[in-house]
Amino acid sequence: MDTTTTTRAVDGLCDTADDRYANFWYQHTDTLVYPAVGAAVALAAGSFLRPSGTSARGVPVGGGTVARGGLGQSRADSGGGSGS
Template sequence: MDKTTNVRVADDRCDTSDTTYSRFWYQHTDTFVYPAIGVAVALAAGSFLRPTSGDVFDRGAPTKGGAIARGGLGKARPDSSGGGGSGGS
């Protein structure tokens, strides 16, 4: 997330030393819809602190926004932001 505008940016922008960008974590439910890149992040829906317990997946939220199916028997895991997965950028 761009800290000056609260807009979601591509994940790789948060992997640099540029302090303009910050990881923003979501712990999502089956009905949660992620913002698209370039769209404002709902600050009340997540946290800047990485979760310390449970499974955390920090990549894979759709760049165009949308829901992510949760993993389970016979399903792929949700590589998702901040986002059971949390993900962020």
């Protein structure tokens, strides 16, 4: 997220030393729609604090929803279980 405009930035910018960009973590729900790059970020939907046990995963630059894995299946872009 670009902290000066509260809009979504390209994920790679959040890995730099530039204080203008920060990782913003969303609480994943089945109905949450993620913003596209350049779109406004809903600050009430997440936090700047990384949840414990969470690895960095991006969302498509066009935004949208991210499906969860289920019933022992997982997807690279989801928080689904591994089935083990």
